[in-house]
Amino acid sequence: MIPLNDTEQNRYSFFPIMTVLLIIVNCFVFYVEIFVIGDNYWPFFMKYAVTPRVILSAQGAGALSNITAMFLHGGLFHLLGNMLALWVFGRRVEDACGPWRFLAFYLLAGTWAHVLFILVQSDSRIPGIGASGAIFGLMGAYLLLYPGGRIRTLVFVSFVPLWPRIRAIWIVLYFVGIQIIPAIQILLKKADYSINHWAHLGGFFSAVFILLFIRPEAFARYLSDTSV
Amino acid sequence: MSSLEVLQRAIQAARDGRKVEARDLLLKIVEVDAQNEVAWMWLAGLVDSVEDRIIACENVLTINPGNEKIRAYLEKLQHRQKSLLENKNREDAINLLNEAKTHAERNDIVTAVRLTKQALEKYDNYEDAWLLIGKLSSDIDQQMEAFEKAYQINSSNRETASALEQLRHLKANPISAARRLEQLGQFEEALNVYQEVASKARNSKEFDHIYKQILRLEGLQNENIRYVAPSTSIIRLTFVWPLLYLSLALMQMGLNPFTHFSLYLWLGLPFVIAGSFLLSLAEVRSNHIIWQKLFDEHGDGSQFARLATATAGWFFIIIPHILLFLDSLNRLRNFAIPPMPF
Numbered sequence: 001m002i003p004l005n006d007t008e009q010n011r012y013s014f015f016p017i018m019t020v021l022l023i024i025v026n027c028f029v030f031y032v033e034i035f036v037i038g039d040n041y042w043p044f045f046m047k048y049a050v051t052p053r054v055i056l057s058a059q060g061a062g063a064l065s066n067i068t069a070m071f072l073h074g075g076l077f078h079l080l081g082n083m084l085a086l087w088v089f090g091r092r093v094e095d096a097c098g099p100w101r102f103l104a105f106y107l108l109a110g111t112w113a114h115v116l117f118i119l120v121q122s123d124s125r126i127p128g129i130g131a132s133g134a135i136f137g138l139m140g141a142y143l144l145l146y147p148g149g150r151i152r153t154l155v156f157v158s159f160v161p162l163w164p165r166i167r168a169i170w171i172v173l174y175f176v177g178i179q180i181i182p183a184i185q186i187l188l189k190k191a192d193y194s195i196n197h198w199a200h201l202g203g204f205f206s207a208v209f210i211l212l213f214i215r216p217e218a219f220a221r222y223l224s225d226t227s228v
Numbered sequence: 229m230s231s232l233e234v235l236q237r238a239i240q241a242a243r244d245g246r247k248v249e250a251r252d253l254l255l256k257i258v259e260v261d262a263q264n265e266v267a268w269m270w271l272a273g274l275v276d277s278v279e280d281r282i283i284a285c286e287n288v289l290t291i292n293p294g295n296e297k298i299r300a301y302l303e304k305l306q307h308r309q310k311s312l313l314e315n316k317n318r319e320d321a322i323n324l325l326n327e328a329k330t331h332a333e334r335n336d337i338v339t340a341v342r343l344t345k346q347a348l349e350k351y352d353n354y355e356d357a358w359l360l361i362g363k364l365s366s367d368i369d370q371q372m373e374a375f376e377k378a379y380q381i382n383s384s385n386r387e388t389a390s391a392l393e394q395l396r397h398l399k400a401n402p403i404s405a406a407r408r409l410e411q412l413g414q415f416e417e418a419l420n421v422y423q424e425v426a427s428k429a430r431n432s433k434e435f436d437h438i439y440k441q442i443l444r445l446e447g448l449q450n451e452n453i454r455y456v457a458p459s460t461s462i463i464r465l466t467f468v469w470p471l472l473y474l475s476l477a478l479m480q481m482g483l484n485p486f487t488h489f490s491l492y493l494w495l496g497l498p499f500v501i502a503g504s505f506l507l508s509l510a511e512v513r514s515n516h517i518i519w520q521k522l523f524d525e526h527g528d529g530s531q532f533a534r535l536a537t538a539t540a541g542w543f544f545i546i547i548p549h550i551l552l553f554l555d556s557l558n559r560l561r562n563f564a565i566p567p568m569p570f
Binding site for chain 1: 448451452453454455456458461464465467468469471472475476477478479480481482483484487488511512552553555556557559560563565566568569
């Protein structure tokens with residue numbers, strides 16, 4: 001299941017400038033990772049990614065690494081998957097918030113994703129990277145703001161590609177649902193995953209803050225049970 | 229007994245303090261001789277009510293218009309009667325206004341306005357009543373009239389002067405007035421103002437701009453969008469940047485603000501709160517006192533005032549964040565990179 005596009009129109013703005021800027025910055029940072037840092041990635045990640053032991057001991061770049069980690073990716077598919085999701089779920093969340101508050105929410109969701117990751121895997125020395133925590137925040141926010149939203153999604157039925165418009169709730173539930181079992185296994189220390197499942201859940205739950213970030217009119221619409 | 233003897237007896241009784249007896253005797257005299265000036269004069273001092281005393285004095289003056297002593301006494305009595313009546317009316321007006329305020333608190337504006345107007349009929353120089361009318365009325369002309377009256381009564385009331393100034397500004401800028409009505413949740417009234425302004429638009433560009441506002445308001449009305457007060461929006465949006473700053477500061481303090489306490493990170497928080505407040509204020513159109521205090525402007529702030537406020541807001545927000553990241557970079561310089569665990 002690959003979400004491709006949100007089929008609904010924007011209400012307040014014409015162009016999701018901050019979403020596009022975030023995608024550009026993520027791509028640029030990935031370019032730097034590949035072509036400038038190259039094989040010397042370990043010291044770079046230790047400095048600019050979120051490593052629970054480093055953060056908890058108040059060493060390293062702290063708040064700065066929390067931000068930079070959101071722009072680092074482990075591979076091309078990691079980057080492409082995240083950027084696609086950022087485009088699909090970010091566009092209308094940005095429309096409801098306005099660009100600057102959208103950026104603030106994105107960074108807040110990424111931060112709380114890291115907070116949960118650090119608290120659950122406090123012994124970990126493995127650096128956490130990726131925009132997915134923040135993007136799960138956007139998914140949660142999208143669900144709160146547009147519960148009836150539909151997403152054009154690529155699905156394969158017996159290797160046959162189809163792209164129906166699926167309700168966002170099913171897509172979000174699917175992506176959140178597949179985090180739960182691995183997250184429980186990590187919590188019980190029964191498995192180790194290269195995917196940061198707790199960060200995803202942390203980001204998703206931070207979506208509760210979205211109502212503080214949306215425009216006054218969007219907030220009034222939300223309270224009136226009308227589409228935001 | 230002759231009438232002179234009766235008069236003498238009545239005067240004696242009055243001097244002895246037997247007022248009722250004196251009054252009865254004098255009344256008998258004036259029943260027989262209505263032109264008896266002395267009897268009326270004595271009666272003017274012996275009857276109980278102010279009204280009866282005035283009648284007695286008037287009778288004396290009818291008989292002898294040159295009686296200056298009685299004329300002065302009559303004027304005094306009339307003045308006293310007037311002030312008694314005013315006091316009574318004032319008391320009635322206070323009671324009516326209190327009742328009106330209770331109705332206004334219950335949002336029963338129609339009854340509140342009716343009672344306030346009744347109070348004003350009783351006592352026209354009632355400042356509080358004019359102020360209440362000014363606050364309750366949705367018509368800008370009525371509001372202006374009420375505040376002008378209140379200002380005439382008490383020109384030292386700064387709030388009245390400020391409200392009056394603001395109303396004059398709104399009258400001169402009907403679009404601001406419409407926006408203000410919208411802020412107060414009075415969509416119907418705001419729509420009326422917009423429609424009136426649209427009908428007087430000077431060019432098609434101006435008309436298009438107003439027409440957009442009309443469409444937007446009609447849309448809000450049709451969709452039954454709830455009214456959210458601007459102050460609520462300002463408070464809500466003020467949380468945005470402090471929440472982010474606090475989260476980042478916590479990360480900087482290793483998620484343990486007690487063990488890795490950092491005073492200057494906490495000191496940055498009030499600045500971010502102030503900045504976020506200013507930014508919200510610049511975005512949410514509201515009739516905030518800051519526009520008047522800082523920019524000497526009425527209404528919801530001019531473009532310049534809002535731009536200046538937003539700039540100040542960004543300044544207050546960005547500086548603590550820059551300091552936070554500088555601290556991060558400083559820590560990074562002393563950071564010994566651990567070896568790869570795998």
